[in-house]
Amino acid sequence: MTMDKKFYITTPLYYVNAEPHIGHSYTTIAADILARRMRRSLGAGRVWFLTGTDEHGQKIQRAAAQAGIEPQAFADGIARKFKDLWADLGISYDDFIRTTEERHKQFVRRVLEIVYQKGDIYQSTYEGWYCSPCESFWTEEQAVDKLCPDCRRPVEHIAEQNFFFRLSKYQDWLISYIEEHPDFVRPVIRRNEVLSFLRQNTLTDLCISRPKERLSWGIPLPFSPGHVTYVWFDALINYISAVGEFDADGVYRSKWWPADVQLMAKDILRQHAIYWPIMLRALGIEPPHSLLVHGWWLINDAKMSKSRGNVVAPLDMSKKYGVDVYRYFLVREVPFGLDGNFSEEAIVKRFNGDLANDLGNLVFRTLTMVEKYYNGNVPAVDIGAYRFDERGAEIVRLIGGIDGLMEQSLSPAQDANFSAALEQLWGLINMANKYVEETKPWNLAKESKDEQLRAFMRLLVEVIRTAGSLIEPFMPGTARSIKEQLGRDTIAKGAPLFPRIETDGKKRTEKK
Ligand code: MSP
Secondary structure, eight states: OOOSSOEEEEEEEEESSSOOOHHHHHHHHHHHHHHHHHHHHHOGGGEEEEEEEEOOSHHHHHHHHHHTSOHHHHHHHHHHHHHHHHHHTTOOOSEEEETTSHHHHHHHHHHHHHHHHHTOEEEEEEEEEEETTTTEEEOTTTSGGGBOTTTOOBOEEEEEEEEEEOOGGGHHHHHHHHHHOTTSEESHHHHHHHHHHHHHSOOOOEEOEEETTTOOSSOEETTEEEEEEOHHHHHHTHHHHTTEEEOTTSOEEESSOSOSEEEEEGGGHHIIIIIHHHHHHHTTOOOOSEEEEEOOEEETTEEOOTTTTOOOOHHHHHHHHOHHHHHHHHHHHSOTTSOEEOOHHHHHHHIIIIIIIIIIHHHHHHHHHHHHHHTTBOOOOOTTTSOOOHHHHHHHHHHHHHHHHHHHHTSGGGTOOHHHHHHHHHHHHHHHHHHHHHHOHHHHHHTTOHHHHHHHHHHHHHHHHHHHHHTTTTOHHHHHHHHHHHOSSBOOOOSOSSOOBOTTSOBOOOOO
16 A cells, blocks of 8 residues: 655664764764655655664663663663754654664564575574674784784684574675666765675675574564674664554565655665665565665764764754754755865854855845835735846846756755755846846836836746745755744845854844
C-alpha cells in the first residue's frame, strides 16, 4: 500500500555518545528544508520526515561508563538534547525514533528471524586482533607489529563465535542495481566511489553480532541470546521500523517506504550504499530511491570531533545570529556535496550582504514607500496586465517562474542544490533592488506619475510576497515576519529584518 505521490525523507540516526554539533544540525536542517518544501507542493499529509538517535553499541556503552551512569540513562539525556536542539532550530520532523524504543527492538528481532530463516545469516568464527583498552578489532594488515593502530599498545589474537550476514551473495545484484539506477546514489562522484569499490573488491560477509561478554549494550539475537546485534545492523533498520510492519508471511507493509531521499554525509556512505540495500534485498524490500550524500563542515580544514576539541555548538551560533540566519548560512555557503570551512566571519558576511543589504533592505524600503506614498494601502494593480518597461516585465516573468526553477535545483537529480536555489531567488531580489535604484520612485512621486508609481509599488510588493513565501522552507521565522508585515491590503511594517552587524560582532539597529 503506497500513496501515488508522497515524500519520505530521513536523516541518519545520530549517536548519543556526545552532544549535537553543527554537522548534525546541517543534515537535519537540509532535511527540514526539503520536507517543508514538499509539504507545500504535495500537501502536509503526503510528507513524512524521520530523524532520531542511534543508541546501542560500544561507543555509547563506553561514554556512559565514563560518565558513571547506566547506558539507558545516558542515552536518555543526550536524546533529549537532540530533541531540544531540533525544537530550537525549527525542525519540523514527523517522527523521532530512538533505537532503544520497544517498537524498534521488536522490529529488529523480526528482521533477524526472517533473514536467519532465509539462510542469509550463519554462524562462524570471527578472528582478528583485539585491543582490549580500545575495545577495537583490527585486521592483520591494520595491526602492524601486533600493535593497536590507535593507541600503540599490544593487541591480542581473538577467535570467537559470531553470526555473519551474507553480503557477498548480493554483490553482483548490487552492482547491477546501482548501474541501472543513476539516482540511487547522489552526487555522481559518490556513486562512482561505491561502484569502483564494489568492482575492485570482493565483499566479505558482515559480522552482525557481538558476544555479550564483550558488549552487552545491544539487541540480543533472537536465535542466540548470548549475542547482541552489531550496532549498524540494528540502526539502519530504523528507516523501515518507524514506518511499517511485517505481516504474518514476513511481507513488509508501509505507507511511506521506499524512502524518497535519505540524507547523510560521506562518512557513512558505505554502510548506506552497500549494507543497507543488501539488507533490504534479503528482506524482499525495495531500496530507497535516493541516497543524497553531502560533504563535511570543517574547522580550519579539520573534521570536527570531540577528541580534537574543535566542536561548534549549533545553539551558540543560532542564539548569536538568529535561527534563520544560521539555517540560511549553512545551506547557502557551500554547495551541498562539498566540504566547507565553518567560520563566524563567513556568517557575518552573509548576514550583512545577502540578508541585511539585499533581502532586508528590499522589504524595508518597499514597505516604507507603501507607507509613505499610500498610507500603507497596497495599490490595487494587476501586474500581469500592466505594461512595464523591460526590467519590470522581466521581474513579472521571474515572479511566475522562480518556484519552478528552485524546484528543479532542489531535486535529487540536481543533488539538492540549496545554494543554487537560493541564488536563483536572490536573482529576483537583487533585480528588484536594482529596479528601485533605476526607477527612482521618489522622482515618480515628485513628478506625480501616479499610474507608474502605483504599478511599480505593487510590483515590489509582489516580489517580497513571492520571496517571503519561497524562503519559508529555509527561513520559516523570516517568512512569517514578511507575511505579517505585508498584511492583507494594508501593510504593517516592523523593524528591519536583519539589522547590519558591525564587525566587532554587535548588532546595530538601522536608522529609519
Ligand atoms: N549513528 C550513525 C548513523 C546511523 S544511521 C542508521 C552515525 N552517527 S553520527 O552521530 O556520527 O552522525 C553522522 C552524520 O552526522 C553524518 O553522516 C552527517 O549526516 C552528520 N555529520 C556529523 N559530522 C558532520 C560534519 N562535520 N559535517 C557535516 N555533517 C556531519 O554515523
